[in-house]
Amino acid sequence: RRAPPSQARRAEVVFKLMDGYLKNDSVSLQKAILDHVEFTVARSRFSFDDFEAYQALSHSVRDRLIERWHDTHQYVKRKDPKRVYFLSLEFLMGRSLSNSIINLGIKDQCVEALSQLGFELEVLAEQEGDAALGNGGLARLSACIMDSLATLDFPAWGYGLRYQYGLFRQVILDGFQHEQPDYWLNFGNPWEIERVHISYPVKFYGTVEEEIVDGKKFKIWVPGETVEAVAYDNPIPGYGTRNTINLRLWAAKPSDQYDMESFNTGDYINAVINRQKAETISSVLYPDDRSYQGKELRLKQQYFFVSASLQDIVRRFKDLHTNFQEFPDKVALQLNDTHPSLMIAELMRVLVDEEHLDWNEAWGIVGKAFSFTTHIVVLEGLEKIPVDLLGSLLPRHLQIIYDINFLFVEDLKKRFGSDYDRLSRMSIVEEGPVKNVRMANLSIVSSHTVNGVSQVHSQILKTKVFKDFYELWPEKFQHKTNGVTQRRWIVGSNPGLCGLITKWLGTEAWIRNVDLLLGLRQHAANPELQEEWRMIRRVNKKRLADYIEAMSGVKVCIDAMFDVQVKRIHEYKRQLLNVLSIIHRYDCIKNMKKGDRRKVVSRVCLIGGKAAPGYEIAKKIIKLVHVVAEKINNDPDIGDLLKLVFIPDYNVSVAELVVPGSDLSQHISTAGHEASGTSSMKFLMNGCLLLATADGSTLEIIEEIGEDNLFVFGAKLHEVPSLRDKARDFEVPRQFARVVRMVREGYFGFGDYFESLCDSIEGNGGDFYLLGNDFMSYLEAQAAADKTFVDQERWTQMSILSAAGSGRFSTDRTVGEYAEKTWGITPCKCP
Numbered sequence: 001r002r003a004p005p006s007q008a009r010r011a012e013v014v015f016k017l018m019d020g021y022l023k024n025d026s027v028s029l030q031k032a033i034l035d036h037v038e039f040t041v042a043r044s045r046f047s048f049d050d051f052e053a054y055q056a057l058s059h060s061v062r063d064r065l066i067e068r069w070h071d072t073h074q075y076v077k078r079k080d081p082k083r084v085y086f087l088s089l090e091f092l093m094g095r096s097l098s099n100s101i102i103n104l105g106i107k108d109q110c111v112e113a114l115s116q117l118g119f120e121l122e123v124l125a126e127q128e129g130d131a132a133l134g135n136g137g138l139a140r141l142s143a144c145i146m147d148s149l150a151t152l153d154f155p156a157w158g159y160g161l162r163y164q165y166g167l168f169r170q171v172i173l174d175g176f177q178h179e180q181p182d183y184w185l186n187f188g189n190p191w192e193i194e195r196v197h198i199s200y201p202v203k204f205y206g207t208v209e210e211e212i213v214d215g216k217k218f219k220i221w222v223p224g225e226t227v228e229a230v231a232y233d234n235p236i237p238g239y240g241t242r243n244t245i246n247l248r249l250w251a252a253k254p255s256d257q258y259d260m261e262s263f264n265t266g267d268y269i270n271a272v273i274n275r276q277k278a279e280t281i282s283s284v285l286y287p288d289d290r291s292y293q294g295k296e297l298r299l300k301q302q303y304f305f306v307s308a309s310l311q312d313i314v315r316r317f318k319d320l321h322t323n324f325q326e327f328p329d330k331v332a333l334q335l336n337d338t339h340p341s342l343m344i345a346e347l348m349r350v351l352v353d354e355e356h357l358d359w360n361e362a363w364g365i366v367g368k369a370f371s372f373t374t375h376i377v378v379l380e381g382l383e384k385i386p387v388d389l390l391g392s393l394l395p396r397h398l399q400i401i402y403d404i405n406f407l408f409v410e411d412l413k414k415r416f417g418s419d420y421d422r423l424s425r426m427s428i429v430e431e432g433p434v435k436n437v438r439m440a441n442l443s444i445v446s447s448h449t450v451n452g453v454s455q456v457h458s459q460i461l462k463t464k465v466f467k468d469f470y471e472l473w474p475e476k477f478q479h480k481t482n483g484v485t486q487r488r489w490i491v492g493s494n495p496g497l498c499g500l501i502t503k504w505l506g507t508e509a510w511i512r513n514v515d516l517l518l519g520l521r522q523h524a525a526n527p528e529l530q531e532e533w534r535m536i537r538r539v540n541k542k543r544l545a546d547y548i549e550a551m552s553g554v555k556v557c558i559d560a561m562f563d564v565q566v567k568r569i570h571e572y573k574r575q576l577l578n579v580l581s582i583i584h585r586y587d588c589i590k591n592m593k594k595g596d597r598r599k600v601v602s603r604v605c606l607i608g609g610k611a612a613p614g615y616e617i618a619k620k621i622i623k624l625v626h627v628v629a630e631k632i633n634n635d636p637d638i639g640d641l642l643k644l645v646f647i648p649d650y651n652v653s654v655a656e657l658v659v660p661g662s663d664l665s666q667h668i669s670t671a672g673h674e675a676s677g678t679s680s681m682k683f684l685m686n687g688c689l690l691l692a693t694a695d696g697s698t699l700e701i702i703e704e705i706g707e708d709n710l711f712v713f714g715a716k717l718h719e720v721p722s723l724r725d726k727a728r729d730f731e732v733p734r735q736f737a738r739v740v741r742m743v744r745e746g747y748f749g750f751g752d753y754f755e756s757l758c759d760s761i762e763g764n765g766g767d768f769y770l771l772g773n774d775f776m777s778y779l780e781a782q783a784a785a786d787k788t789f790v791d792q793e794r795w796t797q798m799s800i801l802s803a804a805g806s807g808r809f810s811t812d813r814t815v816g817e818y819a820e821k822t823w824g825i826t827p828c829k830c831p
């Protein structure tokens with residue numbers, strides 16, 4: 001057989017045939033779109049609809065992503081820099097078409113190409129379903145971080161799971177939340193590339209045996225079940241750079257290793273069904289923003305993605321290296337909360353059992369490779385895995401975790417002697433009727449760096465949640481305040497404001513260098529900018545008003561203040577406090593003399609967010625919003641003075657519509673409960689004013705833009721413990737008691753149904769989240785917002801100063817800090 005032509009020879013031939021890189025002028029794009037209509041979508045290029053045009057355009061954009069992805073991949077491989085691997089069980093990507101077109105810098109050409117074919121980019125963009133592979137803040141943060149890693153040219157990969165069912169669709173029937181499955185892959189996904197040849201076996205159950213190799217004893221894990229992990233690659237383009245990095249998501253497939261046994265029992269069907277079961281591992285996202293003690297499938301998901309990702313990472317390392325001592329010099333492993341923390345035990349298993357390094361060598365490597373970010377504020381929220389469950393599913397990993405803990409506790413004994421309380425608090429294994437593995441303790445013991453997601457959060461970790469560990473290893477603890485990407489949250493979702501900012505800054509360099517936004521400060525009182533600023537905001541409010549009417553039937557007036565609270569429904573986020581203040585506002589207007597009503601500042605109150613399916617209190621809050629809205633919106637005495645609308649199925653795409661059209665956004669968690677909060681940063685970037693408690697990242701926003709450019713209220717962090725201790729003697733304000741009584745007595749109907757909700761904020765043992773305590777200062781802040789809104793010059797100045805000070809809250813700053821202080825990586829820009 002004739003020898004195949006050499007790589008180089010083939011490259012030469014290919015390059016000659018290639019007509020250089022794909023071109024991005026509108027004619028080339030038109031050709032590409034029409035080709036994909038005909039050959040990819042397989043529809044006649046002479047008649048195709050919006051969805052087919054969306055598919056064809058998406059594939060044309062995908063081609064250009066792949067081209068850059070290959071160049072980046074090959075360049076980085078050649079340079080072999082240290083890479084960061086961002087490990088997260090959740091990525092809330094949203095839609096990809098607009099973001100890809102903007103980051104590739106081909107928006108104008110696409111708009112022109114489509115218009116000549118009779119299509120509008122905005123219309124086609126609506127055809128795309130959200131990739132909702134996550135719950136809330138943690139998941140969207142992962143997505144924003146990927147955008148900044150690519151844009152700043154860092155050598156990085158994201159690893160996660162390719163759920164077949166994303167976060168449930170929220171359907172509201174008669175004011176109640178119902179969950180519908182989100183089968184987002186129904187119409188295919190042009191933004192992923194199935195890598196059938198990149199797959200790894202993942203083992204579960206079984207036993208741990210011993211074997212002797214070269215006279216040395218080694219543990220081997222004999223699995224009881226094996227499934228296959230197949231890679232799906234999602235190119236992540238940087239903005240204004242050729243660098244395009246990869247988000248590799250794993251899907252579970254039945255393993256080829258037939259258990260002939262089951263097949264030969266003649267029960268063929270069952271044998272096939274058993275095999276299919278393998279796919280359930282990556283089928284559905286767990287929809288709870290809190291934690292999951294003891295769910296086997298959840299643990300399987302965690303280990304499945306950890307094992308596949310590590311096999312892939314080690315393979316890539318071994319392609320160019322043989323000495324594992326170099327591993328931490330080339331690999332930074334970032335744990336996005338404890339969901340991927342099993343990778344610690346998995347790396348120890350690979351290094352000791354498979355690569356035959358001795359324990360201490362392996363432990364040294366682990367300690368230099370891992371860094372851990374926690375997003376949790378309260379001890380109760382920390383993830384724990386029952387020892388029995390772990391022992392049955394991953395017997396070898398339990399052994400390794402026990403060994404890690406044994407050496408750790410031995411070390412603690414040397415330092416703290418017989419301080420058994422401290423030892424039992426710090427132990428990775430929690431004793432008790434049900435023994436648990438504390439995944440946060442394991443992550444801290446094994447990582448070189450631990451951080452919270454805002455300055456105050458990191459303080460709370462040092463002084464409360466991880467106090468013992470901070471006293472032991474103060475040098476490990478850092479903070480990395482969260483951020484959001486201005487590419488999606490200004491350029492993508494608010495093109496009008498984007499153009500205005502570029503005009504007044506005289507450059508669009510701010511899109512890559514966001515500190516340039518500070519240049520707007522000097523113009524904040526400039527009447528010309530103010531006029532244009534208000535104009536843009538009005539257009540966005542009109543778009544939002546149309547959406548509200550389309551999905552709720554409620555007509556809202558865009559001269560009113562659009563007051564918005566959109567985030568997951570949680571008692572600590574206090575959507576209930578918001579509703580009670582709306583009832584108070586309604587009650588006040590009702591009892592006003594007609595004449596006084598003229599002075600009322602009209603409000604359109606929007607509340608949106610999903611409640612975890614099993615979270616009853618949260619579901620009752622959603623129902624309460626609907627019954628209060630029903631009353632207010634149909635009360636002729638109120639008219640346009642006050643409207644309340646619940647925005648259903650809140651997700652990334654809805655946020656991209658709501659954020660640019662909001663005047664005031666609320667972030668009113670009880671101080672000390674929101675680790676950071678990131679929606680506040682998106683509103684800030686879009687010039688929406690904040691009404692907030694001094695919690696999480698809001699403290700840093702106040703520091704950056706000044707207390708007089710937002711509305712702050714409520715108990716401060718240090719006041720909360722004593723307020724809770726003295727709750728019994730707290731005199732409930734009559735205004736608060738009145739609105740709660742109205743709910744309890746069924747003024748809006750369903751009195752009995754809301755009893756437990758009212759009990760949770762009243763009386764003994766009630767009001768843990770201090771709604772009563774903060775109610776009056778909340779109303780004062782609301783009144784201050786009303787007063788300021790009437791003074792449009794002042795309001796617009798605050799709006800411009802908000803956007804001007806938002807650069808600090810870009811993930812470009814966040815990622816830059818992680819890269820320098822935690823991961824030790826530097827940019828590797830593809831020429």
Ligand SMILES: [N-]=[N+]=N[C@]1([C@H](N)O)O[C@H](CO)[C@@H](O)[C@H](O)[C@H]1O
Nearest residue numbers: 137138375453674675676677678
């Ligand atoms: N999990 N988790 N935690 C959160 C959010 N719920 O996803 O992470 C987010 C991202 O760090 C934080 O902004 C938010 O405060 C925190 O509650």
